Amino acid sequence: xxxxxxxxxxxxxxxxxxxxxxxxxxxxxxxxxxxxxxxxxxxxxxxxxxxxxxxxxxxxxxxxxxxxxxxxxxxxxxxxxxxxxxxxxxxxxxxxxxxxxxxxxxxxxxxxxxxxxxxxxxxxxxxxxxxxxxxxxxxxxxxxxxxxxxxxxxxxxxxxxxxxxxxxxxxxxxxxxxxxxxxxxxxxxxxxxxxxxxxxxxxxxxxxxxxx
Amino acid sequence: xxxxxxxxxxxxxxxxxxxxxxxxxxxxxxxxxxxxxxxxxxxxxxxxxxxxxxxxxxxxxxxxxxxxxxxxxxxxxxxxxxxxxxxxxxxxxxxxxxxxxxxxxxxxxxxxxxxxxxxxxxxxxxxxxxxxxxxxxxxxxxxxxxxxxxxxxxxxxxxxxxxxxxxxxxxxxxxxxxxxxxxxxxxxxxxxxxxxxxxxxxxxxxxxxxxx
DNA sequence: GTGCGATGTATCGGTCCGATACATCGCGGC
DNA sequence: GCCGCGATGTATCGGACCGATACATCGCAC
Numbered sequence: 498x499x500x501x502x503x504x505x506x507x508x509x510x511x512x513x514x515x516x517x518x519x520x521x522x523x524x525x526x527x528x529x530x531x532x533x534x535x536x537x538x539x540x541x542x543x544x545x546x547x548x549x550x551x552x553x554x555x556x557x558x559x560x561x562x563x564x565x566x567x568x569x570x571x572x573x574x575x576x577x578x579x580x581x582x583x584x585x586x587x588x589x590x591x592x593x594x595x596x597x598x599x600x601x602x603x604x605x606x607x608x609x610x611x612x613x614x615x616x617x618x619x620x621x622x623x624x625x626x627x628x629x630x631x632x633x634x635x636x637x638x639x640x641x642x643x644x645x646x647x648x649x650x651x652x653x654x655x656x657x658x659x660x661x662x663x664x665x666x667x668x669x670x671x672x673x674x675x676x677x678x679x680x681x682x683x684x685x686x687x688x689x690x691x692x693x694x695x696x697x698x699x700x701x702x703x704x705x706x707x708x709x
Numbered sequence: 710x711x712x713x714x715x716x717x718x719x720x721x722x723x724x725x726x727x728x729x730x731x732x733x734x735x736x737x738x739x740x741x742x743x744x745x746x747x748x749x750x751x752x753x754x755x756x757x758x759x760x761x762x763x764x765x766x767x768x769x770x771x772x773x774x775x776x777x778x779x780x781x782x783x784x785x786x787x788x789x790x791x792x793x794x795x796x797x798x799x800x801x802x803x804x805x806x807x808x809x810x811x812x813x814x815x816x817x818x819x820x821x822x823x824x825x826x827x828x829x830x831x832x833x834x835x836x837x838x839x840x841x842x843x844x845x846x847x848x849x850x851x852x853x854x855x856x857x858x859x860x861x862x863x864x865x866x867x868x869x870x871x872x873x874x875x876x877x878x879x880x881x882x883x884x885x886x887x888x889x890x891x892x893x894x895x896x897x898x899x900x901x902x903x904x905x906x907x908x909x910x911x912x913x914x915x916x917x918x919x920x921x
Numbered sequence: 922g923t924g925c926g927a928t929g930t931a932t933c934g935g936t937c938c939g940a941t942a943c944a945t946c947g948c949g950g951c
Numbered sequence: 952g953c954c955g956c957g958a959t960g961t962a963t964c965g966g967a968c969c970g971a972t973a974c975a976t977c978g979c980a981c
Contacts, residue, residue, distance in 0.1 A: 499937075515960050523854060524862055526846050527869025530810075536937045538962060571945095572960060595970090598742075609861035634738050642735060649821035650736055656879055657739025660872065667868055711968080727929050748968045750931060783976095784929060807939090 498595070498604050499532065499540050504549060504577060504585040505608045511553050511576035514538060528603030541575060549581035590616050597627040618675050625668040632661035710807070710816050711744065711752050716761060716789060716797040717820045723765050723788035726750060740815030753787060761793035802828050809839040830887045837880040844873035 506512065506520050514537055522531040544550045553576045577585070589612055595601045602624045609617050635658040643651060718724065718732050726749055734743040756762045765788045789797070801824050807813045814836045821829050847870040855863060 513960075514962095522846075523850050524858070526843070526850055527866045527872075533938045534960095534962075535939070535964080540936090603865065606865055607862050610859035631738070634734075638735050638738055646736070647822035650819050652883075653815065653818050654739045660739075660875075663872075663875075671864075725929075726931095745969045746929095746931075747933080747970070752967090 498600055499536055500544060500549075501585070501588045501608075502532075502604050503537075503540060503544060504581055504588070505604075505611065507550060507575060507577040508582065508585060508611070511574050513572040513574045514541060515572070517541075517575075524607050525603055528607075529600055544581070545575070547584075548578060549584050550575045550577050585611075592616070592619060592623060596620060597623045614675060618672065621668055621672045621675065625665060625672065628661050628664050628668065632658060632665065635661065710812055711748055712756060712761075713797070713800045713820075714744075714816050715749075715752060715756060716793055716800065717816075717823065719762060719787060719789040720794065720797060720823070723786050725784040725786045726753060727784070729753075729787075736819050737815055740819075741812055756793070757787070759796075760790060761796050762787045762789050797823075804828070804831060804835060808832060809835045826887060830884065833880055833884045833887065837877060837884065840873050840876050840880065844870060844877065847873060 502521055502525070503517060506517060506524070512520065514534070518532055518534070518537060541550070545552070553574045589605065589608055596605055597620075602620070605612070605620050612620075635654050638646075639651070639654055639658065646654075714733055714737070715729060718729060718736070724732065726746070730744055730746070730749060753762070757764070765786045801817065801820055808817055809832075814832070817824070817832050824832075847866050850858075851863070851866055851870065858866075
């Protein structure tokens, strides 16, 4: 998952580790907390060893030789390689069970702008199926085992069930959107986040903005 | 977290691993998928080594000696020890940062029936604070970085923000409940799970039902 | 009688996290 | 002028947990 996320972000622009972590937090803030450095740096090394990314040396212009002795380590900027882009395309299109868990789905969804429509549909439907299963499980417990559980546990289940129902509805709308060809507007669902405009995904191809 | 969950469940009745996993799935189904055996069995061993749990031999009555050669391994039933109960009480009352993440909060909440009111309140408020922070983070991204992100990523954030707002409201109600002394009714929030009755937690002490 | 799904215990490699360490940079306060 | 301190930045280590896999038994339908 981390591998996919890093490759996806580096496709938008070269970055160093710290920056990657921040961008990741911004892009996936709805899904999970910031990634740990204990995962990030080893993964960067792994990706580099595999040839998916390379170091892009800092300060390309004046590289004067400050002899040695605390030699200014400086930050390490990574950029994606051609092979890395292929790898990303492969990872983003291939769906396994882990594609539908919370984190996996979140990461895939965050890169939907770089995903073809058929794959988007497949992922949304897989996710819906998974959430529906969870929902049924909760309904069962609530209906069949309620007397075995205390009021707090019950309340937890009830809250979880409601979240499932809500997510299924959300997914239904997204799926309907995808099916109807060029994505129309998602109806206003709530007050969340102030003014809500359009929901029209960009044509699947390019990055929308190079960094300054 | 697993340690806490196991200790909590074994407090209700002795169980073997397989059973533990199923009960855990029922109790925490709203929070997370079933626990992996790759975590469960090593943890059981660790708890046993620490003296928090012990093996309670199966088939206590007729223990005839089937000599050897495929000697019927049979299931291993664990029960909690007095030290284990102390350990549970300590774990349930002590709150760290991990108490407020999704899994940590879920496990603590699931054992609220065995938690004193002051601790319940502390945990609910800590969780609320954490979700409020996540909410503010999402609002910031949505307000300040919206133009940098594609429509799908934005939609993900928006959905996440809505979930945060909803959870904060849920927590508010639970907190109000706790504060008002003996827990009153939580108002009907939605249609989830059919008929919704009372929400009155049992007196904090004992298990409500021994297994048959 | 036999195959098969549920029950049951167990291990292994891999991913990711949280704590920790350490170094530099810019800036405000004294 | 300089000192501290928060943000920036790279890095490692132990531990928690997962997913795949293996293997054995039980009950029951065919």
